[in-house]
Amino acid sequence: MNFKNIFFSYSRADASDFALRLAVDLKKEGFNVWIDQQDIRAGSEWDLEIEKALETSDCLLFIESEKSVTSTNVLDEVYYALEQKK
Structure with a gap:
């Protein structure tokens, strides 16, 4: 698989x-x-932009940090990526 x-x-x-x-x-x-x-x-619908980007990406790179592991936004991105089989 290509992960470009x-x-x-x-x-x-x-x-x-x-x-x-x-x-x-x-x-x-x-x-x-x-x-x-x-x-x-600026002014874009954040959630829609995130979803479109995840759908067109080959994979998600999770950058682990103290704050990322407790961020609801990051967790939402990870869960959506998993749903998309990324």
Whole structure:
């Protein structure tokens, strides 16, 4: 399976800088990375954008941090990705 389209799931509270640096590095290696800070425009319907991005991604990359493991938003993304068999 091709895992070139990656959805990043992380907590902005404590993993934002790491996620952005990793996204830049992976893009340099030819991966297509979807990360909310760069791919959701102001005024967009957040949940709908997340769902569309997950549906078109090959996989979800869960970035574990102290805050991400307790974030309801991150858990929602992970559960939706599992439903989509990502």
